[in-house]
Amino acid sequence: MNEGRCVKCGSCLRACPVLNDPSGTQFPGPRTVGVDAPRFLEKGSVGQNALRCTMCHACEWACPSGMTLTRSMLQLRSELSGDLLPGHRRMVGNVASFGRTVATEFNGWREEGERVLYFPGCIGLGRLTGLTESVSSLLTSLGIAHDISREALCCGSPLLKIGVTELAEDLRRRNAEVFSRYDRIITSCPGCTYQLREVYGVEAEHIIEVLRGSDLRSNLEGRWALQVPCHLKRGLSPWTADDLAAILGKAGVDVVRMPEEDSCCGGGGGMLSGFPETSGSLARGKVEIYRRAGVEGVITACPFCSLNLGREGARVLDIGEAITLKH
Numbered sequence: 001m002n003e004g005r006c007v008k009c010g011s012c013l014r015a016c017p018v019l020n021d022p023s024g025t026q027f028p029g030p031r032t033v034g035v036d037a038p039r040f041l042e043k044g045s046v047g048q049n050a051l052r053c054t055m056c057h058a059c060e061w062a063c064p065s066g067m068t069l070t071r072s073m074l075q076l077r078s079e080l081s082g083d084l085l086p087g088h089r090r091m092v093g094n095v096a097s098f099g100r101t102v103a104t105e106f107n108g109w110r111e112e113g114e115r116v117l118y119f120p121g122c123i124g125l126g127r128l129t130g131l132t133e134s135v136s137s138l139l140t141s142l143g144i145a146h147d148i149s150r151e152a153l154c155c156g157s158p159l160l161k162i163g164v165t166e167l168a169e170d171l172r173r174r175n176a177e178v179f180s181r182y183d184r185i186i187t188s189c190p191g192c193t194y195q196l197r198e199v200y201g202v203e204a205e206h207i208i209e210v211l212r213g214s215d216l217r218s219n220l221e222g223r224w225a226l227q228v229p230c231h232l233k234r235g236l237s238p239w240t241a242d243d244l245a246a247i248l249g250k251a252g253v254d255v256v257r258m259p260e261e262d263s264c265c266g267g268g269g270g271m272l273s274g275f276p277e278t279s280g281s282l283a284r285g286k287v288e289i290y291r292r293a294g295v296e297g298v299i300t301a302c303p304f305c306s307l308n309l310g311r312e313g314a315r316v317l318d319i320g321e322a323i324t325l326k327h
């Protein structure tokens with residue numbers, strides 16, 4: 001706990017996309033939830049409004065005192081009592097009955113006993129199966145023979161975000177058994193990458209890291225903006241945005257860099273299922289910025305960003321859909 005070092009400067013409040021969105025007025029903010037509540041307030045007094053946060057890490061990045069705000073907010077979520085929000089209840093019910101947060105639509109399983117596991121995550125196996133097929137084809141063309149195992153379940157990250165810790169731990173145990181059969185794990189969802197590294201202690205690689213240095217090409221025309229995933233840039237590596245731009249630029253994509261490229265799309269932290277109005281409002285704000293910039297569309301490396309911006313009408317491609325191997 002490091003709450004004692006808060007100097008009440010307000011930088012976290014100014015950086016928070018939810019607090020600065022018209023739909024976010026009920027969110028008490030990172031200082032109240034991450035600093036004051038654990039120290040001074042009754043446990044649970046901030047209630048479910050503590051969940052109105054996308055876990056984008058922007059507050060933590062802005063804090064001059066190095067406060068671990070997201071960790072503190074996650075801890076508080078695990079101590080909240082009371083009913084789950086309807087969207088979160090649905091998600092937990094899905095995990096309890098079939099091991100993933102959304103219904104599985106993918107049927108291109110690869111279970112050949114390879115030493116590399118491609119772990120697409122729940123959205124890649126449910127709502128965005130085309131993304132998963134593209135990344136899998138790309139890996140194959142790079143000479144990376146891999147499995148996509150139906151035994152690998154939700155990584156548990158969405159459950160930890162809403163404070164459901166026991167079920168998340170159960171998933172961790174079951175996945176750890178599957179992971180033990182592989183030498184290398186590749187992900188395309190930054191939330192999974194973060195969870196596997198920070199909670200499982202597995203050195204999972206995100207697809208951006210795999211593609212660095214490869215000889216790639218793209219057939220995309222026009223100018224494309226980036227949507228840089230929060231969990232990658234602020235959670236795991238500050239170089240993510242530059243890596244994404246470099247891979248695409250080298251492949252021939254005309255990439256437009258924008259100051260807003262790494263601001264949160266609103267899709268993470270359980271917001272999409274728990275508070276869809278705020279999630280949608282944040283995404284609409286970003287879509288409008290991209291529209292005004294006159295770009296063809298947006299390239300990202302996160303299924304949640306693809307899903308949430310796509311819902312609000314943006315043309316969104318995952319990096320796995322934007323490039324192929326040079327022949």
Ligand code: SF4
Pocket residue numbers: 015016017018019029030052053054055056057058059060069070
């Ligand atoms: S993690 Fe993001 S949404 Fe949550 S309080 Fe911090 S800045 Fe706001």
Ligand code: SF4
Pocket residue numbers: 005006007008009010011012013031035059062063064065066067
């Ligand atoms: S940015 Fe850090 S030091 Fe400043 S108010 Fe927020 S938590 Fe406190």
